[in-house]
Amino acid sequence: MLATVALTVQFGLNGDVALDPTSGSRAELAVYGVLALLGVTCAIILVRRGAIPWWGRWTGLAVLLGCSVVVSGVLPPHSALPPEHWSIGLIGWYGLVLLYDLAIGWFAGFLIVHVTLIGWSVVAGGAAADLADMAVTFVSVAGFQLGVALSARLVRTIAEDASRTSWAEERLRVGEEAAAAAARNHERRYADLRHTTVPLLAGLADGTLDPRAESVRRRCAVEAARMRRLLNAGRSDGATDRVVHELGAIIDVAERHGASVHLSVRGTPGEVPEPVRRELLAPIAEALVTARSEARVTVLHVPGGVRVSVRCAVPDLPVTPPGRGEVSVVESVADGQIWLEASWRSP
Known part of the structure; x- marks a missing residue:
């Protein structure tokens, strides 16, 4: 679900980056392609395995932070980053895809590092108005993504609790059915003995049967x-x-x-x-x-x-x-x- 959201944000809301190569520098286009490849890879792994392995998780996070560094303008040439730049939210969505099943602190820490790296160029040479616009963008985008992460974690916790409860109820039901089947089996075995063993014992007791025979x-x-x-x-x-x-x-x-x-x-x-x-x-x-x-x-x-x-x-x-x-x-x-x-x- 989250991988679908991230891919929709990239190709639906920010598809013009790929359609119009002149809209950004070569570094930005390279970052866009790397994010697209990362998103498709995560989607395939989630469909086939249901979860991203630990090595894929941490490799993907390293790739995302590297993209933040490139987009921030650390690698020249690059101009000052506009507050509405597509990379601010997109990298955060992919980070949520990789970290959704961990404690919320992991995703919050990732957002802090991501925001710090990607906003460095504005902090280093931007005007006060640029800094204010960037801060508003970061708070709104990262805050929304953090809320989505909290909701996903809550839904996951509810699902896990429901699964444990269902499993416990199923074990109880199976145990009760096994006990009832065992009781019926005992009754059937005792009924067999009443038809064969009891008459023999009765005959031996009343003398109608000779034990020497x-x-x-x-x-x-x-x-x-x-x-x-x-x-x-x-x-x-x-x-x-x-x-x-x-x-x-x-x-x-x-x-x-x-x-x-x-x-x-x-x-x-x-x-x-x-x-x-x-x-x-x-x-x-x-x-x-x-x-x-x-x-x-x-x-x-x-x-x-x-x-x-x-x-x-x-x-x-x-x-x-x-x-x-x-x-x-x-x-x-x-x-x-x-x-x-x-x-x-x-x-």
């Missing part, structure tokens, strides 16, 4: 693995591979029952929804937790999906098929060994 012990092992996996899933938010994280809980239960499990993971993990993970690992858990010898588990991540397979001794009871249609299970039995693969592909 192999089928009951298998159900206990499966439910222990399910509880361990579901409770472990609640702590898997920071896990890179949540499938492997939950699978680790199942393997831990299987090893506690005497199995020797070898896990192999391949591919780059992707996002797998929690209900899909539950259905994907359920048949693997049923086959794995009853293994009493060696078992091999493989997790293969493919683009847009995942496959989990297990090879172990044939379980006493058939594996329960998944309840979700998007999870498919392939089972193969040979020589007392079962190979079971559960796979899912994102729709």
Whole structure:
């Protein structure tokens, strides 16, 4: 915005300097060209990067002060500077472009140096009337630019405060949504346990189930693995591979029952929804937790999906098929060994 104002002042209000080369000395025309090049460069940098780098800022300020020195008549030949000269305000506008995002004191200091340099020729040899006219011009132009700098700084401060407030509100909203999602996830996990674990415990408590029976012990092992996996899933938010994280809980239960499990993971993990993970690992858990010898588990991540397979001794009871249609299970039995693969592909 400020770069647009500076370029408009140069080419709109003071374009006659370039159109009429006889209106000024060669030094003034050179300064006009340097300022035009500086303005276009600043505009390009602001469009591409959004901010002027520190080296560009201080290089540009050095160029501006050099232009003030040239226009003031330090480099001859040059006549006394008229109060309405185009360079008085134009150099100040470009200084504002370079310093707008710093403390206001930087721009005020630049204006003081600029006014001192550019008015030196009038101070050195001008009459009292010229000095008064120059002082009025400096105060009006520099005062207006200083007011614009203060307004720009105020707007920037308000925008930064609004951005911080918006960011804080967004973080609070995301935190509340995450907490609500975690609560819903807990409720869903507990509901799963009510349908499977609670009836088992009730049967063991009232004596309708015999804990010595192999089928009951298998159900206990499966439910222990399910509880361990579901409770472990609640702590898997920071896990890179949540499938492997939950699978680790199942393997831990299987090893506690005497199995020797070898896990192999391949591919780059992707996002797998929690209900899909539950259905994907359920048949693997049923086959794995009853293994009493060696078992091999493989997790293969493919683009847009995942496959989990297990090879172990044939379980006493058939594996329960998944309840979700998007999870498919392939089972193969040979020589007392079962190979079971559960796979899912994102729709």
